[in-house]
Amino acid sequence: xxxxxxxxxxxxxxxxxxxxxxxxxxAIGNAGSAIGILxxxxxxxxxxxxVTSKLLQTSSSxxxxxxxxxxxxxxxxxxxxxxxxxxNTARVxxxxxxxxxxxxxxxxxxxxxxxxTKQGYTQFGGLRPFxxxxxxxxxxxxxxxxxxMSDPSGNYGGWKAGAIGAxxxxxxxxxKQDYKDDITREEAVQLALKVLxxxxxxxxxxxxxxxxxxxxxxxSGKVKYEVCSPDALNKLLVKFGVTQPATDTA
Amino acid sequence: MECVFGLVGNxxxxxxxxxxxxHSILVHKSNEDKIMLxxxxxxIAASGEPGDRVQFTxxxxxxxxxxxxxxxxxxxxxxxxxxxxxxxxTALRKNPYFVNVLLAGYDKETGPSLYxxxxxxxxHKVDKGAFGYGSYFSLAMMDRHYHSGMTVEExxxxxxxxxxxxxxxxxxxxxxxxxxxxxxxxARQYAWRESVKDAPVPAA
Numbered sequence: 463x464x465x466x467x468x469x470x471x472x473x474x475x476x477x478x479x480x481x482x483x484x485x486x487x488x489a490i491g492n493a494g495s496a497i498g499i500l501x502x503x504x505x506x507x508x509x510x511x512x513v514t515s516k517l518l519q520t521s522s523s524x525x526x527x528x529x530x531x532x533x534x535x536x537x538x539x540x541x542x543x544x545x546x547x548x549x550n551t552a553r554v555x556x557x558x559x560x561x562x563x564x565x566x567x568x569x570x571x572x573x574x575x576x577x578x579t580k581q582g583y584t585q586f587g588g589l590r591p592f593x594x595x596x597x598x599x600x601x602x603x604x605x606x607x608x609x610x611m612s613d614p615s616g617n618y619g620g621w622k623a624g625a626i627g628a629x630x631x632x633x634x635x636x637x638k639q640d641y642k643d644d645i646t647r648e649e650a651v652q653l654a655l656k657v658l659x660x661x662x663x664x665x666x667x668x669x670x671x672x673x674x675x676x677x678x679x680x681x682s683g684k685v686k687y688e689v690c691s692p693d694a695l696n697k698l699l700v701k702f703g704v705t706q707p708a709t710d711t712a
Numbered sequence: 713m714e715c716v717f718g719l720v721g722n723x724x725x726x727x728x729x730x731x732x733x734x735h736s737i738l739v740h741k742s743n744e745d746k747i748m749l750x751x752x753x754x755x756i757a758a759s760g761e762p763g764d765r766v767q768f769t770x771x772x773x774x775x776x777x778x779x780x781x782x783x784x785x786x787x788x789x790x791x792x793x794x795x796x797x798x799x800x801x802t803a804l805r806k807n808p809y810f811v812n813v814l815l816a817g818y819d820k821e822t823g824p825s826l827y828x829x830x831x832x833x834x835x836h837k838v839d840k841g842a843f844g845y846g847s848y849f850s851l852a853m854m855d856r857h858y859h860s861g862m863t864v865e866e867x868x869x870x871x872x873x874x875x876x877x878x879x880x881x882x883x884x885x886x887x888x889x890x891x892x893x894x895x896x897x898x899a900r901q902y903a904w905r906e907s908v909k910d911a912p913v914p915a916a
Contacts, residue, residue: 563791
């Protein structure tokens, strides 16, 4: 029945659905998960890496986390090549704003601008939607620390905690139970790692399979975005009792 | 012979503009308000080509309002000033606006500020500034009497001194001036200084 309404993004089905947008979200449901948690003194992003190999050059590239501007970063879930295009678009939009106003772009405006781009692909042009969901983490002087989630439809929302990618519903429900409003950044890291360890399929949790990034204010008041090093991440995993002994694979 | 000048005081900024609308040797009217309210806490005093002056300041005013509607928060004075400068700069090598602007504003976090933006998109953040032939006299008076942290009374006194100099020393001096102020309560008209009264014209 829906076969007739699948192939073009720009038509509704008789039931009022946009199948291409939904299929894009399906694609993301198979991708590595990411979790974001908003705390009093920062935003925490944790991602599950699907590409793990000793041969991967981990020092220079990240798979899940990207810096958009000095005060905004994002975690991605979905088709990586699509994500790269959108990340570049977001970076250009942020710089264009700063060029016009000589101030950092407010986080929500950046998210909204990117989502307006994504919406265009669901309404005209005949091109498929982007198969990416984002978790945006940032700070601005109007609303402090913020976390936003967006999906291929171009919808976005501000969240205290959110999950995208594989098993995101399970992760979201655990977050709902365990999140408290006055959580600190360290507690947020612990919660994020705990939730990810429960929802990830893999048998052992090591720093190879994870990426952790935090957005916070340095003592001088500048916004900092830091990706946790693998050694520090390993220590955290042990400290929070979340790592399981890794079975040696050939 | 348009005169526009302004200064920053203790928790406020004042801008003054002459109010003659002149075409060659004819004075159309002597009560033309050249200081526009950009938003609740910003003033833009403009001088230059009359058509450009109104067109450009209204364009900036509407864009500032649009930003507020779209994003739920107002632009800071610095952001508005940089936006204004950007528009002048973009138009400069195609279709320049012959308009000089003094942009004054009050922000809760940073207090009062004044921006000098000339028609070729030079921008400076200043404590005192002026445009036009009157600037020769008003800048000199302000250089002599200005100090930071002036009260409103002291600032108005200085403004009156400047107007006196312009009236007595500039060959085709404009007779009337309007004074507007912006502080934490907002932007509003402070006073007129009239030496020639026009019949009141209803606003368009």
